[in-house]
Amino acid sequence: MSIMGHRLQHKTTLITGAGSGIGKCSAIAFAMQGATVIVNDLDEGKGEVTVEEIRAAGGSASLIVADVTDPSSVETMVEQAIERHGQIDVLFNNAGISGVGALHEVEPDAWDRVMRVNIRGVYLPSKYVLPSMMQRRSGVIINMSSCVAEIGLAKRASYSATKGAVLALTKSMQVDYASYGIRVNALLPGTILTPFVENYLKQSYDDPEAAIESLKKRQLSGEMGRPEDVAHAAVFLASEESKFMMGSPLYIDGGAVFGKDA
Known part of the structure; x- marks a missing residue:
């Protein structure tokens, strides 16, 4: 991996859940395009690995360990990020967990945990990043939804509920913050x-x-799909190439939503 582009040069990006999977791949992809990446993860070890890989390739990255479901933890993370870098240009709300089971099979504690991470984990980082973006009248927020926000999928009641909520929240956020020059879009991956x-x-x-x-x-x-497929889409949404996309769902699903094989 080496720095190859300049699509996100001078952009400071905070990516939640960047210690593995799509988050890690996105952090690397953003760094390859010149972004300064703030890696967030609850697992310090995994987060450090992402940072080390980026730095080894000549990119700029640092780690902030924080729990995206905890208000004080998120507020401190955002304060530290702004103190270090002056601003956050892009927030990628990637952190999330899966939930398995039809509704009657899901225990209340398991249901609440999926809700906390997948919805609260979008709400809190956005809440604490938005004031600085509003003040600067500039910013990009990318929310991780899923193609299951648009289609029914067996045994995914809690997960589908959260991803549908994230898509609806994305559209509402865009209406509220468009006048501040802030773009808010959602990624809807298929099975990655x-x-x-x-x-x-x-x-x-x-x-x-x-x-x-x-x-x-x-x-x-x-x-x-591969994590890289989603990471490339996230780079696009973060860049000026998508400047006319606002409140939009971007599908990276291999045709799962709109196609049906005969």
Whole structure:
């Protein structure tokens, strides 16, 4: 990995959940385009690995450990980031967890945990970053939704509920903050083969390979997505190339939402 572009040069970017999967890949992709990346993760070890990989390639990155569900933790993170860099140009609300089960199968504590991370984890970073963006009348916020916000998927009640909420929140935020020069858009990935998904498949299925083949069939591409596919889309939304996109859902789903194989 080496610095290859300048699409995000001079842009300070805060990415939550950047210790693994799509978040890590996005942090690297942003750094490759010249951004100064603030890596956030609850797991200090994983976050440090992301930072080390970026710095080894000549990029600029630092780690702030914070819990995106805790107001004081998030407020301190944002204060530290602004103190270090002067401003946050791009906020990528990537942190999230999965939830499995039909509604009647999901226990209240499990339901609440998915709600806290996936919705509160978008609300709190945005709440504390927005005032500085409003003052500067400039900024980009990217929220991680999912294609399940648009389609029904078995055994994903809590996860689908949160991702639908994130998409609705994105549109509402855009209306509220457009006059401040702030753009808010959402990413809607399909099934992406991340370490988290691989581990889930190993734990949940007797034949993980068969499960992967079944997941591929959801998408017209016949393949599962890669973290890089989502990371490239995030770079686009963060850049000036998407300056006329506001409150938009961007699908990276291999055709899962709008296509159906005959």
